Amino acid sequence: MNRGFANIALIIALVVAIIGGASYWAWSQKSSAPETSATTKLPSPQPKPNVTNQVSNQPIKTQYDVETDGGFGNVCGTSTQRLVRATFDGKKWATTTLSELGTPGKDAPLYWFFSAPTKSNLIFLGSAHCFTEGGGGGIWSYSLKTGALDALSFPYGNRAPTDVSPDGARVVQVQADIRSENQTLSLLDLVKNTSTVLVTLPQGKHFEFGCEPLSPCTTSSLHWVDNSTVEYSVYESSQTPIETHRINLP
Numbered sequence: 001m002n003r004g005f006a007n008i009a010l011i012i013a014l015v016v017a018i019i020g021g022a023s024y025w026a027w028s029q030k031s032s033a034p035e036t037s038a039t040t041k042l043p044s045p046q047p048k049p050n051v052t053n054q055v056s057n058q059p060i061k062t063q064y065d066v067e068t069d070g071g072f073g074n075v076c077g078t079s080t081q082r083l084v085r086a087t088f089d090g091k092k093w094a095t096t097t098l099s100e101l102g103t104p105g106k107d108a109p110l111y112w113f114f115s116a117p118t119k120s121n122l123i124f125l126g127s128a129h130c131f132t133e134g135g136g137g138g139i140w141s142y143s144l145k146t147g148a149l150d151a152l153s154f155p156y157g158n159r160a161p162t163d164v165s166p167d168g169a170r171v172v173q174v175q176a177d178i179r180s181e182n183q184t185l186s187l188l189d190l191v192k193n194t195s196t197v198l199v200t201l202p203q204g205k206h207f208e209f210g211c212e213p214l215s216p217c218t219t220s221s222l223h224w225v226d227n228s229t230v231e232y233s234v235y236e237s238s239q240t241p242i243e244t245h246r247i248n249l250p
Contacts, residue, residue, distance in 0.1 A: 061088045064123050066101065066111045076130035077105035083123070083142060098123075099147060105130030109137055117169040120191050121145050124168075126156075139190065154188055154195035161208045161220040167227050170249075172198070174207040174222065183207055185222075185232060187249065198247055201234065205242075209235040 063086045068079035081101035086093050102108030109127040116123050121144045128137035139152045161174040171188040183206055185199040201207065208220035221233040221241065228249045233241035 062086070062116075064098075064116050065113045066125065067095075067097075076110060077103065079103065081108065081111055083111075083125070098144075099142060099149065101149075111140070114139060115164050115168040115171075115190060117191055118167045120169065122191060124152075124190050127151075139188075141190070141193070152188075152190070152193050154186075154193070156188065161222050163223045163230075165224045165227050169227075172222060172224070172230050172232075174220075185230075187230075198230070199232070199245075204236060206235050207232055209239050 065084055065086070067082050067084045080103050082097050083099045083101055084095050084097050086095045101111050104110035110130050111125045111127050114124040114126040123142045123144065125140045125142060126137065127140055138156050140149055141152060142149050155175065157173065157175060162171060163173075164171050169189070169191050171190065173186055173188060175184050175186050176182070182203055183201045184197045185207060187196045187198050189195075207222060221231065221244070223231055225231050225246065230247045230249065231244065232247075233244045235241050
């Protein structure tokens, strides 16, 4: 009888030892294995262009700029300027030189990118004269077809209130009538190379408030609502406009 109980106890001890050993082996394998996370790691996001089209709000895959030996930006009298095109293939940008633009202050004015109309083969550059107080200049067109660089015929003020249409083809700018000194609002058609006076204000009224010869205006509401609508305000002697208007253009 006692021998039977002893055998049963021995069998139970062996079973417990086997189960315990198996559990320890499983735990040790888990401990030595590399840790894994229950969260799936997502692939790194693809780089995206940092500019969007103002009309469709879609990423722009082509951009233009004026580059110098020292990078983007211009230095009068020291750097050679180049008009470049940057294209984005969904992963990275690639830059191509379209035209050598000369050295500002020596054999060329100071250029910068101004506009690239969506339905045109022309690229437009702003310009200024180096070492000249006030930075007078104009707008130039570059043809993607022929490579020709030509100055547009109408006057353009670098420091005047200005706004470019969403499609990049037209500009509205505040200008001054030389004869009467009255302010005018002009429509500059870049592609057609034409200038049209839209509004002339009487003396004492202005399209902006707080403008100084060598500094930007503190207040100006001139802007394009869409590609065919311009909105502007009229000021007298305070930052509060006395009236606001919209112009519908063809």
